[in-house]
Amino acid sequence: MDSGVIEGGLNVTLTIRLLMHSKEVGSIIGKKGESVKKMREESGARINISEGNCPERIITLAGPTTAIFKAFSMIIDKLEEDISSSISNSPGSSKPPVTLRIVVPASQCGSLIGKGGCKIKEIRELTGAQVQVAGDMLPNSTERAITIAGTIQSIIECVKQICVVMLESPPKGVTIPYRPKPSGSPVIFAGGQLTKLHQLAMQQSPFQQIPSNQGFTTTMDAAAQTSHEMTIPNDLIGCIIGRQGAKINEIRQMSGAQIKIANPVEGSSDRQVTITGSAASISLAEYLINASSESVGGVLEL
Template sequence: MEPTKLQSEGGLNVTLTIRLLMHGKEVGSIIGKKGETVKKMREESGARINISEGNCPERIVTITGPTDTIFKAFAMIAYKFEEDIINSMSNSPATSKPPVTLRLVVPASQCGSLIGKGGSKIKEMRESTGAQVQVAGDMLPNSTERAVTISGTPEAIIQCVKQICVVMLESPPKGATIPYRPKPASTPVIFSGGQAYTIQGQYAIPHPDLTKLHQLAMQQTPFTPLGQTTPAFPGLDASPPASTHELSIPNDLIGCIIGRQGTKINEIRQMSGAQIKIANAMEGSSERQITITGTPANISLAQYLINARFRDVAAMWNDPASMTAS
């Protein structure tokens, strides 16, 4: 790769990707009504702006493009956050305006260059831009990335981001980076009287989608454990003895059942109430064994959810446009 040339106006003419970590409320502000704000940001900056999927308290916003487009996108985000702060202050008695704060997600291998020897680089950034910059001491969970927090006026933040981009281009990441993926907000699920409820705080909220799944599972032929002649009635209020059911899943499909960092299999465990164990890959075998343990109702629901997951994935393969949402 050729060395980066600084253009006369101080911008860098090179493509870069910057990742931001935002709370749900901040993401909502960036997306805007019917996606109008993010659409405008994409059009006016020329940068690609992608927002991670999922009902997580935190989301990753990825900004990609030539650095001048990234700076424009950052400016629009910083000014939007400032506008939100001003609007929230109009109905509060606070007199001093809090600074705008952005959190970047940076590979840990580049953080040393951002800090500099004895903290010289980060000190220089703070002094020359007026922004506060802090690099987290610990890596974000299950990743090799750290959060870099920048706060100050929108103008200070933009100058600071420009300097961070220069450092990131001059010191590319070393080795493989495991990107940080926010975890979904897990809400406990309970089944009662044929209804599914999610627990939020002190309340049980009826959940129509899970109820539908639960009722569909109830309509499936209940699984009869070996040696049991009378079919087990899949009633949830009575608790029939736990039984076990085994499935074989092709190796190349096991990933879609497990999901990223086990998210899908954990969802299926939580929704069905069944214990699900996936055997390690056996040498020379093209399949993996899945053991489902629980009441017949739990097992039916787990099987239903696994099949539903296969259907979702098959639909995505037939419609590549929807792949990004999985």
């Protein structure tokens, strides 16, 4: 699918999720909601804003491509207007570029980055925008943030290119959307979100499943502790561990499994990973590890 499809609309319906600071969102909403109301009316796009009382909020744009990019342009115009206003109040300051973040399913990030980073490099060169894909998934989700900075036109063109890639490479598996939490609130995993992940993981599980009378899928000896080993190439181990171990700790917390990564062996291009826990937690851990590796285009040997 080429960018002409994006430009012309051709009945293509898109959804773009923007991650913004509450102050930015307040400016977009405007007094008594007048600003966002105008954007909805003039663009024809559906614009939904997540609940407040959070340091960050999600703005969801949905509708035909032409409506989406009209609304998107209006939002960027507003952001640049705010930047210009703040600069005029601070003489001598250089004007920073407009910066925003969109969130996308982690399973699509591999296609967006491309082999050896070739696709993301191509988008940077084509649009003139700075683009950075976050290495880790956003908390309690299977989404990652993409930060885009540049001029209004370069950002719009960059997002169009990203949308082309996303239309060509639909997300795999279940996507758990990122939901910003109120500042200072404890991290709580919603049961429904983890249930979805467990269901998906258990579909791929080597363990036998049996239906229960309560209408849920249960696993024989699900509570019994067992171990499973998988092999991870050395060049993918970094994205599994994450910065200062953040990713592997997140996987441990979400799955409930114990995960041990063996030390590198001289002459070997792989690392051995041992996962210990119940059948359900092992399957979920495997799924999350694979999701992390697929996001950079890797394939793991189970």
